[in-house]
Amino acid sequence: xxxxxxxxxxxxxxxxxxxxxxxxxxxxxxxxxxxxxxxxxxxxxxxxxxxxxxxxxxxxxxxxxxxxxxxxxxxxxxxxxxxxxxxxxxxxxxxxxxxxxxxxxxxxxxxxxxxxxxxxxxxxxxxxxxxxxxxxxxxxxxxxxxxxxxxxxxxxxxxxxxxxxxxxxxxxxxxxxxxxxxxxxxxxxxxxxxxxxxxxxxxxxxxxxxxxxxxxxxxxxxxxxxxxxxxxxxxxxxxxxxxxxxxxxxxxxxxxxxxxxxxxxxxxxxxxxxxxxxxxxxxxxxxxxxxxxxxxxxxxxxxxxxxxxxxxxxxxxxxxxxxxxxx
Amino acid sequence: xxxxxxxxxxxxxxxxxxxxxxxxxxxxxxxxxxxxxxxxxxxxxxxxxxxxxxxxxxxxxxxxxxxxxxxxxxxxxxxxxxxxxxxxxxxxxxxxxxxxxxxxxxxxxxxxxxxxxxxxxxxxxxxxxxxxxxxxxxxxxxxxxxxxxxxxxxxxxxxxxxxxxxxxxxxxxxxxxxxxxxxxxxxxxxxxxxxxxxxxxxxxxxxxxxxxxxxxxxxxxxxxxxxxxxxxxxxxxxxxxxxxxxxxxxxxxxxxxxxxxxxxxxxxxxxxxxxxxxxxxxxxxxxxxxxxxxxxxxxxxxxxxx
Amino acid sequence: xxxxxxxxxxxxxxxxxxxxxxxxxxxxxxxxxxxxxxxxxxxxxxxxxxxxxxxxxxxxxxxxxxxxxxxxxxxxxxxxxxxxxxxxxxxxxxxxxxxxxxxxxxxxxxxxxxxxxxxxxxxxxxxxxxxxxxxxxxxxxxxxxxxxxxxxxxxxxxxxxxxxxxxxxxxxxxxxxxxxxxxxxxxxxxxxxxxxxxxxxxxxxxxxxxxxxxxxxxxxxxxxxxxxxxxxxxxxxxxxxxxxxxxxxxxxxxxxxxxxxxxxxxxxxxxxxxxxxxxxx
Numbered sequence: 001x002x003x004x005x006x007x008x009x010x011x012x013x014x015x016x017x018x019x020x021x022x023x024x025x026x027x028x029x030x031x032x033x034x035x036x037x038x039x040x041x042x043x044x045x046x047x048x049x050x051x052x053x054x055x056x057x058x059x060x061x062x063x064x065x066x067x068x069x070x071x072x073x074x075x076x077x078x079x080x081x082x083x084x085x086x087x088x089x090x091x092x093x094x095x096x097x098x099x100x101x102x103x104x105x106x107x108x109x110x111x112x113x114x115x116x117x118x119x120x121x122x123x124x125x126x127x128x129x130x131x132x133x134x135x136x137x138x139x140x141x142x143x144x145x146x147x148x149x150x151x152x153x154x155x156x157x158x159x160x161x162x163x164x165x166x167x168x169x170x171x172x173x174x175x176x177x178x179x180x181x182x183x184x185x186x187x188x189x190x191x192x193x194x195x196x197x198x199x200x201x202x203x204x205x206x207x208x209x210x211x212x213x214x215x216x217x218x219x220x221x222x223x224x225x226x227x228x229x230x231x232x233x234x235x236x237x238x239x240x241x242x243x244x245x246x247x248x249x250x251x252x253x254x255x256x257x258x259x260x261x262x263x264x265x266x267x268x269x270x271x272x273x274x275x276x277x278x279x280x281x282x283x284x285x286x287x288x289x290x291x292x293x294x295x296x297x298x299x300x301x302x303x304x305x306x307x308x309x310x311x312x313x314x315x316x317x318x319x320x321x322x323x324x325x326x327x
Numbered sequence: 328x329x330x331x332x333x334x335x336x337x338x339x340x341x342x343x344x345x346x347x348x349x350x351x352x353x354x355x356x357x358x359x360x361x362x363x364x365x366x367x368x369x370x371x372x373x374x375x376x377x378x379x380x381x382x383x384x385x386x387x388x389x390x391x392x393x394x395x396x397x398x399x400x401x402x403x404x405x406x407x408x409x410x411x412x413x414x415x416x417x418x419x420x421x422x423x424x425x426x427x428x429x430x431x432x433x434x435x436x437x438x439x440x441x442x443x444x445x446x447x448x449x450x451x452x453x454x455x456x457x458x459x460x461x462x463x464x465x466x467x468x469x470x471x472x473x474x475x476x477x478x479x480x481x482x483x484x485x486x487x488x489x490x491x492x493x494x495x496x497x498x499x500x501x502x503x504x505x506x507x508x509x510x511x512x513x514x515x516x517x518x519x520x521x522x523x524x525x526x527x528x529x530x531x532x533x534x535x536x537x538x539x540x541x542x543x544x545x546x547x548x549x550x551x552x553x554x555x556x557x558x559x560x561x562x563x564x565x566x567x568x569x570x571x572x573x574x575x576x577x578x579x580x581x582x583x584x585x586x587x588x589x590x591x592x593x594x595x596x597x598x599x600x601x602x603x604x605x606x607x608x609x610x611x612x613x614x615x616x617x618x619x620x621x622x623x624x625x626x627x628x629x630x631x632x633x
Numbered sequence: 634x635x636x637x638x639x640x641x642x643x644x645x646x647x648x649x650x651x652x653x654x655x656x657x658x659x660x661x662x663x664x665x666x667x668x669x670x671x672x673x674x675x676x677x678x679x680x681x682x683x684x685x686x687x688x689x690x691x692x693x694x695x696x697x698x699x700x701x702x703x704x705x706x707x708x709x710x711x712x713x714x715x716x717x718x719x720x721x722x723x724x725x726x727x728x729x730x731x732x733x734x735x736x737x738x739x740x741x742x743x744x745x746x747x748x749x750x751x752x753x754x755x756x757x758x759x760x761x762x763x764x765x766x767x768x769x770x771x772x773x774x775x776x777x778x779x780x781x782x783x784x785x786x787x788x789x790x791x792x793x794x795x796x797x798x799x800x801x802x803x804x805x806x807x808x809x810x811x812x813x814x815x816x817x818x819x820x821x822x823x824x825x826x827x828x829x830x831x832x833x834x835x836x837x838x839x840x841x842x843x844x845x846x847x848x849x850x851x852x853x854x855x856x857x858x859x860x861x862x863x864x865x866x867x868x869x870x871x872x873x874x875x876x877x878x879x880x881x882x883x884x885x886x887x888x889x890x891x892x893x894x895x896x897x898x899x900x901x902x903x904x905x906x907x908x909x910x911x912x913x914x
Contacts, residue, residue, distance in 0.1 A: 057421045119618060122625050126364045126420060126564060130556040131621070137553045138614035145610045147603050196747050196763070197754040203733040203744045210731040210741075213693075214748030214806055215719035221754070254549060258428045265425050295440045301432030308426045309414055 004320035008273045011280065012183070019175050031171035032243070033287070037279050038178040039239045044263040044275025045185050046232030051261070052270025053193060054225045055205030057129050059257050060116065060136030064230040066143065066252030067112050068105035068237025073155045073247035075101050080159055096161045098168070098177070101238055109234025110227050112139075117226035121219055136257050143249040154248025161242050178239055182276070185232055190272055192228075201225055233260070262304060268314030277316050334465045336586045337579065342471045344578025345478025349533035350555035351562070351570040352485055353526025359565030360498055360522050361416055366427035367407065368530055368555070369548025370434035375400040375531025376538035376547060377438055380447040389452035393535050400531020401524040403434075408523040413516070431549070439545045446542035449535070474536050481529065482571055489567060498522060557613055561620045563630025572628060577613050584612035644707040645670050646840050647723070647810040652691055652701035654684075654864075661687040662698065663864040667842075669810055674832065674841045676851045679861035680884075685844050686728075688861065689814050692842070693725050694718045706809055720751040722809030724839075726799040728818050734788040738779055738798055741787055742770035745805030773804035777831055793824040800831060804838075811841040817850050829853055860884070 015034055022030035043065055050056040078085050078094025086092040095101065120131045144152045160168045168174050192198045204211035204218045211218050241247040250256065259282070267278030285303070289296035311318045354368050378399035383392030407430065415423045451470045458466040489495040497513050534548065541547070558577050562569025589605025596604060620628060645668035654662040661684040669675050679685055690696035692703055694715035702711045710718050719725075724745075733741055739761065746766040747754060761767060774780045777797040782790065787798060796816055803811055816832070817825050829850050835841060836856075845851050851858065852872055859869040862884045868875055875881055 051421070057424060059424065119621060123621070126358060127560060127626070129364060129420060129424060130560050131617070133553055134557050134560065134614055134617060137550075138611050141610035142607055145603070145607045191757055194759045194761075195754070195756050196758070196760040196766075197756045199736075199740060199744060199760040200747055200754050203736060203741070206733040206735055207731050209727075210733055210802075211744070211748070212714070212716045213719055213725050213727075213731065214745045214802060215716050215751060216744070216748045216754075217716055254553060258431075261425065261428070265421075269421070295436040297432045298436040298440070301429040301436070304429035304432070305411065305426055308422050308429065309411070312422065 004271070004316060007277070007316060007320055011273050011276050015276075015280070016175075016179055019172060019179075023172050028171045031175050033283060035171065035175040035178050035243055036240075037276075037283050038175065038182045039236050039243060040260075040263055040279040040282070041276040042178070042182045042185060042239065043233050043236035043260050044267070044279055045182070045189060046229050046234075046236060047260050048229075048264050048270065048275050049189060049192070049232065050226050050229035051264060052274070053189075053198065053205065054201055054222055054229075056121075056222060056226060058120075058132040058226070058229075059129050059254070059261070060132035060134070061230070061233050061260050062252050062254065062256035063116065063136040063139045064109040064113060064233040065237035065240070065256060065260065066139060066247075066249070067109045068234030068239075069241035069247040069251045070143065070149065070155075070237075071105040071108045071234070072101050072161070072238040072241045073157060074149060075104060076157045076159065076161060077149070077155055080157065096159055098161045098163045098242075101161055101242075102235055105234045105238035106231040109237070110231040112234075113227045113230025114223070117223045117230075121222050121226065133254060133257070136252065136254060140249050140252040140254075143252055150248065152249060154246055154250075157241070157245045157247070160245065174243065178243075181235065181239065186272065186276075193272075197221065197224070262300075266304070266307065266314055268316035271314065271316045271320075274314055274316055278314065281315060330463075331465050333586070334461075334463065335467060336582045338467050338471065338475070340579035340582035341575065342475050342478075342578070343582065344575040345475050345482075346533050346537055346551070347554055347558050347578055348478060348482060348571050348574035349529045349536075350551055351558040351574050352482075352567055353529040354552075354555055355559050355562070355565055355567060355570045356498070356522055357526050358559075361519055363412060363416060364420055364423050364427070365412070366424060366552065367430035367434060368526070369550075369552030370431055371400045371404055371527045371530040372534035372537075372548035372551055373434065373438060373543075373545065374403045375534035376449070376543040377442060377447065377534075378531070379535035379538055380449040380543045381442075383449055384447070389450070389455075389539075392449065393532070396531045396535035397528045400534070401528040404527020404530075405520055405524045407527075408520050412523070413519070416519075435545050442545075444545070446544035447538075449538040449543055451539045470539060474540075477532075477536065481532070485567055494518075494521065554613065557617050559627070560617055561627055563627030566627070566629040569627055569629030576616065580616050581609075581613050584609040588612065643671065644704075646706060647692070647812075647842060648704045649688075649692060650702040650704065652688065652698045652703070654687055654691060654696065654698050661864050662691065662701075665701070665861070665864070665866050667859055667866060667869070669840045669842045670857075671840055672836055673856040674836050674843060674854050676843045676845055676855035676858045677861060678845065678848075678851060678858060683861040684864040685861055686814070687864075689725075689812060689844055693723065693812055716748075719748060719806060719808075722806075722839075723812060724803035724806040724808035724810070725812040726796075726803050726814060726816055728815040728844075730795040730799055732787045732795060732798060732802075734786070736787060737783065738774065738785050738787060738790070738801075739767075739770060739783040741798060742773055742801050742805045743767065745773070745802040746770055749806040749808075769807070770801075770805050773801045776804055776834070777801045778827070792819050793821075793827075796820060796824075796828060797831075800828075800835075804835070808839050810839050811835065811843075813841055813843045813845075815844055815846060817845060817847040825850055 015037060019031050019034040022034065047058065047061045050058050074085065075094045076096050079096045084091050084093045116132065116135045120128050123131060149155050162168060163177060166173045168177070200211060200216050201221050204216060204221055208218050237251060263278035263282055264275050265278065266281050267274035267276065285300060289299055307314060350368065350372060354365065357363055357365055375396035379392035379396040382395035383389050411426060411430065415426055455470040455473050457469055459469045459472055460466050489498055497518055500507065554577060558570060558573040561576060562573030585606065588609045589602050592601035592605040647669040649665055649667050652662045652665045665688055677685055687696065691698045694713060698711065702709050704710065705718065705721055705723055710721065733744065743760060743766050746769045747760065771780060774783060777800050779794065779797050779801055782794065787795065790798060800816065816828060820828060825847060832841060832854055843855070855872055857869060858872055858875045860867050860875060860881050867884060868878045868881050870878070
């Protein structure tokens with residue numbers, strides 16, 4: 001378990017140090033990569049709340065990622081074209097102010113998670129997996145067929161959103177914003193795992209029967225964590241769209257849902273820094289294998305298969321041993 | 328809106344329903360008997376389509392293409408099952424999801440590596456091209472009618488297989504109690520591989536048949552797979568009858584939704600707004616149907632209580 | 634096993650009122666009316682397939698009866714689910730342990746305390762540093778003899794240890810009534826003896842409705858015994874009364890508590906010993 005702590009420290013210090021090094025050697029592309037790692041890790045940490053702690057295999061988390069992204073896209077596009085979202089009894093202008101965008105992204109994805117979760121959590125097992133996948137797909141098709149915001153082609157945003165006191169166009173400053181969010185959420189997830197809520201949720205994951213028998217309202221627990229999970233993934237989506245200055249329906253696709261799950265599993269499910277390790281590994285593989293072969297997904301698939309079959313604890317599990325660390 | 332248009336869309340709904348049934352039947356069979364959720368089922372659909380297109384292009388025979396599709400998909404399925412899926416039966420669903428997702432990556436990129444990124448084309452055979460005039464004066468694609476017929480025949484065949492053959496008895500017994508049939512001396516490994524191969528062949532057939540209507544390209548299987556999941560959720564896991572009814576429901580809801588919803592919106596909204604709202608809602612109609620069924624019957628129309 | 638002092642008119646802590654449950658052709662519960670009184674250990678016995686598990690499930694809330702009621706402290710809880718009944722004071726232990734195996738013994742027990750509180754669970758703060766919860770959990774563990782094993786993972790416990798943990802978790806709930814499904818299952822002679830001692834001491838806190846096959850334990854512990862055969866309660870009374878009851882001897886007790894034989898189709902012509910049904914699916 002000390003090994004896992006050491007690995008966590010390595011990750012948590014290593015990534016920002018790498019970003020700072022990239023500043024020194026003037027490689028903004030590397031900073032952008034680090035930012036991507038941070039944002040994808042954030043999305044994965046969100047998923048891991050539901051998946052690792054709650055035991056809820058949600059294959060539709062891209063819905064929340066995409067909703068967050070579109071929240072950003074819609075608000076920013078209205079701001080950059082100076083047209084309000086709503087112009088009637090109530091005038092709602094667009095905005096490029098990050099805190100508001102984040103708030104809206106989290107609210108929107110939280111609401112979606114509430115609706116999806118309320119329905120899906122009445123089922124379990126394979127039904128749950130299929131239903132969450134189906135809902136993700138529903139949002140995807142909706143985004144494609146709604147022409148107002150680009151439809152299939154997506155929406156480009158020409159401005160980087162604003163954060164008071166910072167130059168968000170500066171790659172390292174944007175990295176700092178993303179990284180701060182990641183750390184905040186990681187701390188939150190650790191605290192949640194230790195809390196009474198976390199204890200009960202974890203027990204319900206292992207034995208829902210046991211939890212119910214002592215009076216735990218399992219449905220309520222699972223719905224709560226599902227909503228929290230959706231909100232965090234939604235925030236990540238807003239940041240991701242901001243980074244790329246582009247949002248498209250592909251953020252809502254089943255491939256994206258699968259990829260987010262891949263980060264979590266690669267790193268090790270329910271490990272505190274699992275999603276971070278997984279996102280890092282994924283980006284590394286993309287950068288290293290990508291140039292070698294445009295079909296590098298085959299290798300990703302094989303690696304994933306090997307991990308599932310022979311190293312179910314993910315990379316952190318392989319290196320740090322089989323125990324879960326109760327942080 | 329003319330009756331002819333409605334009738335045509337109903338037939339289209341039946342046709343897509345039949346394709347969904349072919350996919351869903353394999354999926355639900357595998358799940359019912361082996362308890363395995365298989366995301367790579369869409370890859371088998373794709374493999375069938377590519378095998379059919381390649382073979383038809385090489386030999387000029389659509390029929391040979393179909394045969395190739397069945398064989399290739401069944402073989403790919405059997406290989407998948409023996410090498411990888413067999414190790415997953417005892418694992419939890421998350422592991423199954425991840426491993427089969429990994430298989431999607433391998434198959435999709437593998438096919439792209441082999442065939443390139445451009446779509447292949449599968450031509451509708453001469454004998455089935457053109458339209459047939461149905462009672463009522465409606466002209467409908469001969470090929471699509473054949474597709475519907477094939478699908479119904481397969482449904483009948485599956486029903487007979489499951490209800491009246493020894494394999495079917497073993498399948499049904501296996502659904503109820505896996506340990507029991509092992510204890511009774513049935514070779515579980517071969518039964519599972521056989522079930523999986525049958526399901527795979529059905530997916531491959533679906534892919535080949537659809538390949539003549541749409542283009543054959545990488546990634547064509549996954550949207551159909553997800554729809555098949557919706558069908559299974561609506562119909563109930565493990566129930567072939569549920570898969571059949573669910574598939575027809577989904578197919579019809581989708582096509583008729585696209586037809587009627589924009590019209591409905593046009594009643595109280597004007598032109599472009601109605602069209603986009605209507606089509607947006609139509610794209611969601613299947614999922615709304617799923618929601619409606621779930622609210623009333625969480626295990627599906629014909630599913631057994633979990 | 635003195636007769637518990639029963640205030641006249643005091644409602645039983647737990648009672649069922651004519652529970653009926655049918656599974657297709659099989660009538661698993663026929664008009665079962667049973668009472669658990671304050672301070673008693675009430676054993677429910679019967680051959681395999683008699684419907685004991687079905688009855689327990691209906692009392693616990695995991696199975697809805699077709700008709701009839703379940704009353705906890707005089708209140709009708711038939712419409713309430715398991716979790717709700719647990720919050721009202723019904724604790725259950727399982728024949729096959731249902732524990733959070735990755736968690737420690739302490740965590741499992743604290744879970745019981747948290748669940749029983751009924752309040753929404755806090756998202757912040759450390760569950761194991763909650764003084765009151767911890768103390769209650771540790772007391773429960775001490776009662777069953779697991780205090781020293783707090784930090785062990787439940788998966789590392791022996792079979793006997795897991796049975797003890799089940800009871801500790803039930804204790805942590807501070808229930809008004811215990812529902813125990815074959816707590817002695819799989820225990821050897823010394824394990825049974827230890828557990829018998831623990832259960833004996835529990836009855837003062839809350840009465841126990843006990844399903845058990847281990848006749849030694851039943852005769853040692855029970856204040857009253859009810860006998861369930863083919864879904865019907867055929868006799869209720871003290872241990873001595875039940876042993877003497879003609880109908881019971883015919884249907885069930887015949888010889889000494891023998892191991893149930895291989896499943897045979899019930900033959901009405903045969904009157905002796907154990908008639909074993911197919912268990913309901």
